[in-house]
Amino acid sequence: xxxxxxxxxxxxxxxxxxxxxxxxxxxxxxxxxxxxxxxxxxxxxxxxxxxxxxxxxxxxxxxxxxxxxxxxxxxxxxxxxxxxxxxxxxxxxxxxxxxxxxxxxxxxxxxxxxxxxxxxxxxxxxxxxxxxxxxxxxxxxxxxxxxxxxxxxxxxxxxxxxxxxxxxxxxxxxxxxxxxxxxxxxxxxxxxxxxxxxxxxxxxxxxxxxxxxxxxxxxxxxxxxxxxxxxxxxxxxxxxxxxxxxxxxxxxxxxxxxxxxxxxxxxxxxxxxxxxxxxxxxxxxxxxxxxxxxxxxxxxxxxxxxx
Amino acid sequence: xxxxxxxxxxxxxxxxxxxxxxxxxxxxxxxxxxxxxxxxxxxxxxxxxxxxxxxxxxxxxxxxxxxxxxxxxxxxxxxxxxxxxxxxxxxxxxxxxxxxxxxxxxxxxxxxxxxxxxxxxxxxxxxxxxxxxxxxxxxxxxxxxxxxxxxxxxxxxxxxxxxxxxxxxxxxxxxxxxxxxxxxxxxxxxxxxxxxxxxxxxxxxxxxxxxxxxxxxxxxxxxxxxxxxxxxxxxxxxxxxxxxxxxxxxxxxxxxxxxxxxxxxxxxxxxxxxxxxxxxxxxxxxxxxxxxxxxxxxxxxxxxxxxxxxxxxxxxxxxxxxxxxxxxxxxxxxxxxxxxxxxxxxxx
Numbered sequence: 001x002x003x004x005x006x007x008x009x010x011x012x013x014x015x016x017x018x019x020x021x022x023x024x025x026x027x028x029x030x031x032x033x034x035x036x037x038x039x040x041x042x043x044x045x046x047x048x049x050x051x052x053x054x055x056x057x058x059x060x061x062x063x064x065x066x067x068x069x070x071x072x073x074x075x076x077x078x079x080x081x082x083x084x085x086x087x088x089x090x091x092x093x094x095x096x097x098x099x100x101x102x103x104x105x106x107x108x109x110x111x112x113x114x115x116x117x118x119x120x121x122x123x124x125x126x127x128x129x130x131x132x133x134x135x136x137x138x139x140x141x142x143x144x145x146x147x148x149x150x151x152x153x154x155x156x157x158x159x160x161x162x163x164x165x166x167x168x169x170x171x172x173x174x175x176x177x178x179x180x181x182x183x184x185x186x187x188x189x190x191x192x193x194x195x196x197x198x199x200x201x202x203x204x205x206x207x208x209x210x211x212x213x214x215x216x217x218x219x220x221x222x223x224x225x226x227x228x229x230x231x232x233x234x235x236x237x238x239x240x241x242x243x244x245x246x247x248x249x250x251x252x253x254x255x256x257x258x259x260x261x262x263x264x265x266x267x268x269x270x271x272x273x274x275x276x277x278x279x280x281x282x283x284x285x286x287x288x289x290x291x292x293x294x295x296x297x298x299x300x301x302x303x304x305x306x307x
Numbered sequence: 308x309x310x311x312x313x314x315x316x317x318x319x320x321x322x323x324x325x326x327x328x329x330x331x332x333x334x335x336x337x338x339x340x341x342x343x344x345x346x347x348x349x350x351x352x353x354x355x356x357x358x359x360x361x362x363x364x365x366x367x368x369x370x371x372x373x374x375x376x377x378x379x380x381x382x383x384x385x386x387x388x389x390x391x392x393x394x395x396x397x398x399x400x401x402x403x404x405x406x407x408x409x410x411x412x413x414x415x416x417x418x419x420x421x422x423x424x425x426x427x428x429x430x431x432x433x434x435x436x437x438x439x440x441x442x443x444x445x446x447x448x449x450x451x452x453x454x455x456x457x458x459x460x461x462x463x464x465x466x467x468x469x470x471x472x473x474x475x476x477x478x479x480x481x482x483x484x485x486x487x488x489x490x491x492x493x494x495x496x497x498x499x500x501x502x503x504x505x506x507x508x509x510x511x512x513x514x515x516x517x518x519x520x521x522x523x524x525x526x527x528x529x530x531x532x533x534x535x536x537x538x539x540x541x542x543x544x545x546x547x548x549x550x551x552x553x554x555x556x557x558x559x560x561x562x563x564x565x566x567x568x569x570x571x572x573x574x575x576x577x578x579x580x581x582x583x584x585x586x587x588x589x590x591x592x593x594x595x596x597x598x599x600x601x602x603x604x605x606x607x608x609x610x611x612x613x614x615x616x617x618x619x620x621x622x623x624x625x626x627x628x629x630x631x632x633x634x635x636x637x638x639x640x641x642x643x644x645x646x647x648x649x650x651x652x653x654x655x
Contacts, residue, residue: 036443040625080633089382089443090583090632097576098625104618109334218618223451230444269459276451279444280430287440 007251007258008138015250016149017042017208017221019243021228023153024070024200026237030160031193032173032186032295033081036092037073039225040099041198042205043218044069047103049206050118050216051110059122062210063145063203070202071195073099078194082187085299096225104218118214145211149203150243157239169193173293176300186300201228223276230279236291245282252278315634316584316595323627327619341613348608349601355608357491361562363600364496365390365554369578370585370592371499371506372551376442377587378510379543380523381435385446386551386575388453389424391566393552395457396423397559398475398566399465409482417556424552425545427453432544436537442544454571461568473568475559484561493561500593502550507589519543573621577603580624583631599624 021038028035035041045066053062077095080086122143124130130141160166171179172189180186208224209216227249235241256271283290331338349355369386376383383389397420404412431445462473484494510516521529522539530536554574559566581599585591606620 080629084633086632090579091629093384093576093579094625094628094630094632096625097580097628098622101618101620101622101625105616105622106334108616108618223447226444226447230448233441233444267459267463269455269462273452273455276448276455279448280452283440283445283448284434287434288438 002134003258003261005134005137006261007254008135009141010254010258011247011250012138012150013142013146013212013250014253015243015246016146017204017212018224018228018231018249019153019246020149020204020207021201021225022231022235022242022246023156023239024197024204025228025232026235026239026242027160027169027193027197027200028074029232029296030169030173030237030293031190032176032293032298032300033078033190033194033197034088034092034297035077035095035194035198035201036089036229037077037095037099037225038198038201038228039221039223040096040102041070041073041201042208042221042225042228043099043103044073045202045205046209046220047107047205047216048202050209053118053210054116057120059145059210063206066202066204066206066210067199068202070205071199073202074195074198075191077198078191081194081299082190085301088297088299100219103216107216107218115215115217118210121214122211143211145207149207153239153243157243160239170293173295176295180300180302186302190300201225204228227275227279230283233290233292234282234286237293249275249278313586316586316631319584319627319630319634322630323623326626327623330619330622331615336613336615341609341615344612345605345609348612349605354491355604359597359601359604360492360496361600362603363597364493364499364557365572365574366577366581366599366603367499367503367592367596368554368557369551369572369574370581370596371503371589372547373575373578373582374587374589374592375506375550376544376547377582378519378523379539380526381540381544381547382443383428383446383544383547383551384443384575385428385431385450385453385548386554386578387572388446388450389427389548389551390554390558390572390574391457391570392427392453392555393420393424394555394558394566394570395460395465395475396420396552397556399460401478401559402476402565412482413484413560416560417553420556420559421549421552424555425549427552428544428548429541432541432548435544436540446544450575457566458568461566465566467565475565477563477565478559480564483564484557493557495557495561499553499557502553503589503593510589515539576628577621577624580628580631583628 021042025035025038048069049062049066052065053059073095077091080091081088122145124141125144125147126140130136132140160169168179168184168189171182172184172186176186179189205221208221231242231245231249235245252274256274259266259271328338331341349359369390372386372389373383397416400419401412401416404415407415427449428446431442431449434440434445435442461475465475466473467476486493487497510520518529518534519539521532522534522536526536554572555566558570577599581592581595584595602620602623606617609615609619610617
């Protein structure tokens with residue numbers, strides 16, 4: 001493979017965890033929930049997915065474990081943020097810290113100081129076609145989960161744009177009073193959005209561990225969860241825009257991998273910095289155009305209108 | 308301080324202890340043994356108490372930094388980045404100031420370090436104040452940039468060539484901040500507690516202190532009263548960054564004498580745990596950061612003493628934050644959030 005082919009292939013692959021997490025965060029944000037704990041949810045999904053694959057050998061089970069871990073955290077988050085009216089920001093910071101610490105603790109409990117690797121990789125269903133020049137490896141050389149993730153996020157975008165479900169979600173976030181008056185249960189919608197959204201973040205974490213790198217290490221997300229929050233906001237909670245932004249970040253991350261294959265001498269610290277500087281620049285350029293649901297971060301109290 | 312006021316923090320601590328105990332049982336540890344060993348190591352031995360006090364200082368300072376930003380209604384999630392920037396700035400200039408008498412060197416290094424931390428908070432502050440761009444994401448991103456930048460500086464231009472492991476040049480032990488009496492507790496701990504009391508006093512009795520609260524809780528009312536809101540926001544986040552950088556200054560002037568290549572502060576989230584446990588009162592922060600300082604020290608002795616992974620303790624702090632968020636005390640804060648039109652700011 002040429003450097004360009006490697007770059008393109010790595011970009012599409014490394015966009016997947018970020019894209020799933022950001023799409024999940026977007027669902028929560030649409031309903032009015034701001035979850036700052038994506039980083040912790042992703043780590044929980046990564047550990048659950050890794051343990052499942054490592055012990056059963058099944059990647060499908062691994063994805064299921066990631067979804068489940070995220071969904072359970074989402075359920076707790078959703079109930080705490082709606083029924084108990086807890087501060088979403090403090091709750092999210094707690095989830096981030098508990099997720100980072102808890103996954104590190106459980107990983108060490110199970111594996112000690114070992115760093116096990118998955119023995120097998122995921123199958124690549126279309127790799128007989130990857131001889132096509134330039135775009136071949138990017139389009140046909142990927143592991144099967146990459147196709148599933150891209151199709152799922154694009155479908156999600158269509159569903160949110162065109163279906164009643166998308167409208168209900170948007171109404172709950174933009175005007176919970178109107179949604180309530182129209183017979184929508186704000187609490188139920190928000191809890192469901194938290195479950196589905198954080199299950200996706202957990203799946204994103206699992207994708208990072210079992211699809212992209214093939215191991216788990218404590219703190220391995222290094223900020224992807226926080227970048228996902230930014231991407232969800234900048235992409236106006238639209239999965240299609242989010243997928244495009246995530247791909248751009250995939251390119252930035254892939255750039256690091258590809259540059260190391262060339263003879264260009266650049267310190268690895270500067271390569272590490274690229275995605276974070278990218279977010280800051282994107283926020284500076286697009287920040288004013290980001291749109292947030294009117295009730296984001298606020299608990300809904302029936303009858304509290306006219307505050 | 309009435310009993311009702313501290314009920315939620317106490318219940319949160321209790322609930323955290325229960326969850327921690329259950330997790331210990333599930334993972335096959337004996338909670339009684341773990342509890343006894345850690346209590347003995349952190350409380351009953353003089354050395355443990357001293358180490359806990361040393362571990363308390365960074366949490367107390369970081370908690371103050373979080374509090375200063377929260378006072379004007381901002382969330383500084385970039386404390387770790389500002390701390391490492393302060394440390395690198397201090398580590399870069401301190402060894403070259405050999406001509407200055409030690410106290411003058413301490414003051415100079417502190418001022419330079421804190422100014423660097425304030426500058427590191429400048430971009431998120433300006434973006435928030437002028438364009439309404441939420442500071443949570445930008446301060447976190449600045450932390451990751453700071454980590455990479457610091458790592459490059461410590462391995463490259465600032466590396467002490469006499470050492471194999473990457474670190475900045477060290478300052479001589481005789482020129483570091485002195486210890487209290489014959490203990491291992493450095494003066495910086497007292498300075499940190501002093502800053503906490505000073506911050507509490509300024510917030511209560513100075514005009515900017517009182518106005519900053521107005522800016523934080525009712526920005527619309529503040530601008531109606533011609534309070535320069537955006538200037539308060541920028542100053543608030545920069546002050547917060549300066550205080551956060553003092554963590555790094557102490558690392559150089561008191562703890563290690565230099566910045567080690569593997570030094571990665573992770574104080575931001577524990578700082579918020581300490582702050583909310585203290586019910587956002589800087590004076591109470593002294594007590595709660597001592598408690599979290601004990602946990603921090605416990606996490607360093609736990610692996611050998613009990614076989615417990617150090618990550619157990621940050622996990623407990625995260626669970627504590629979750630319970631504090633749920634706790635009834637926070638509902639009062641929530642009303643303020645609503646009056647403010649949401650905690651999320653105008654833009655992203």
